[in-house]
Amino acid sequence: MVPITTFHYLVVAAALFVLGVIGVLTRRNVVIVLMSIELILNAVNLNLVAFSRMWGNLNGQVFSIFITVDAAAEAAAGLGILIAFFRNKETINVDEIDLLKW
Amino acid sequence: MNPVLNSALNTTINPGMAPVATPFFFYLLAGLAIAGGVLVITRRNSVHSALALIGTLLSVAGLYLMLYAPFVAAAQIIVYAGGIMVLFLFVIMLVNIERVSKERRFNRIWPAGVSAACGLMALFVFAFVKGKALFPDRLMTLRESSNTQEIATMLYGERGKMGQYSFGQYTFTFEIASLLLLVAILGAVIMTKKKM
Numbered sequence: 001m002v003p004i005t006t007f008h009y010l011v012v013a014a015a016l017f018v019l020g021v022i023g024v025l026t027r028r029n030v031v032i033v034l035m036s037i038e039l040i041l042n043a044v045n046l047n048l049v050a051f052s053r054m055w056g057n058l059n060g061q062v063f064s065i066f067i068t069v070d071a072a073a074e075a076a077a078g079l080g081i082l083i084a085f086f087r088n089k090e091t092i093n094v095d096e097i098d099l100l101k102w
Numbered sequence: 103m104n105p106v107l108n109s110a111l112n113t114t115i116n117p118g119m120a121p122v123a124t125p126f127f128f129y130l131l132a133g134l135a136i137a138g139g140v141l142v143i144t145r146r147n148s149v150h151s152a153l154a155l156i157g158t159l160l161s162v163a164g165l166y167l168m169l170y171a172p173f174v175a176a177a178q179i180i181v182y183a184g185g186i187m188v189l190f191l192f193v194i195m196l197v198n199i200e201r202v203s204k205e206r207r208f209n210r211i212w213p214a215g216v217s218a219a220c221g222l223m224a225l226f227v228f229a230f231v232k233g234k235a236l237f238p239d240r241l242m243t244l245r246e247s248s249n250t251q252e253i254a255t256m257l258y259g260e261r262g263k264m265g266q267y268s269f270g271q272y273t274f275t276f277e278i279a280s281l282l283l284l285v286a287i288l289g290a291v292i293m294t295k296k297k298m
Binding site: 002003004005006007008009010011012014015016017018019020021022023025026027028029031032034035036038039042045046049050052053054061062064065066068069070071072073074075076077079080081082083084086087091092093094095 | 124125128132135136139140142143148151152155158159162165166168169170171173174177178181182185186189190193194196197201202205206207208209210212214215216218219222223226230237243244272275279282283285286287289290291292293294296
């Protein structure tokens with residue numbers, strides 16, 4: 001069997017990233033759009049950790065921890081906005097979020 | 103030559119004994135992660151999407167373990183699967199209305215979205231093919247070892263560098279991250295409050 005190289009991890013991360021982009025661009029449910037963003041951030045983390053392992057250097061792992069913190073902050077703020085929006089318009093559909101459009 | 107690059111090249115020329123089941127577990131975890139990702143973006147019910155996302159996050163945590171990153175794997179499970187996904191499930195419970203699950207899942211311009219994502223994939227493939235020159239195969243090979251001392255070094259760096267990094271070299275970044283979390287907490291509380 002072929003040994004697993006950094007390239008294999010990069011391919012998995014690229015696939016997860018593209019799936020996340022498809023979710024952000026095509027779904028109408030805001031909750032699922034936010035989940036797709038989490039997928040994208042995870043793909044980036046996987047890349048960072050794989051490169052960190054390749055170089056034998058822990059800087060990439062520390063950076064991925066900071067990205068996890070960032071994802072938590074983003075989820076909290078995004079879901080707060082979502083609840084405030086739901087209270088005003090009774091919908092969580094991306095197509096109907098057009099308060100700033102005229 | 104860069105000393106890090108040099109040592110990486112030297113160690114990959116003489117790799118130790120490789121664990122036997124590594125490729126099997128890699129393909130299993132990668133397959134689970136990608137299958138979960140597909141389910142996240144295709145399920146009609148957002149609770150099913152959230153459960154599929156938990157599966158993806160746990161598989162990615164397994165991949166981190168295979169990459170000798172136990173701290174990142176633990177943080178992934180505790181923060182993502184334990185914290186963020188519970189937040190998501192609570193919000194789904196608060197806003198999930200029957201109407202949403204009966205509506206169309208994808209918006210009207212989904213062909214444009216999918217083709218844009220395919221363009222991005224093509225860009226990645228192009229970058230990987232071109233990047234072969236930048237990262238030669240012997241560098242891309244991940245070092246494996248059966249020596250306990252070496253495994254400990256790969257896991258924790260020399261002399262437990264992980265803690266040294268987060269409280270030494272990256273102290274300022276660490277403080278900024280805690281400030282960011284504080285702002286996010288305040289923002290979430292203030293935005294979800296009914297009356298100011």
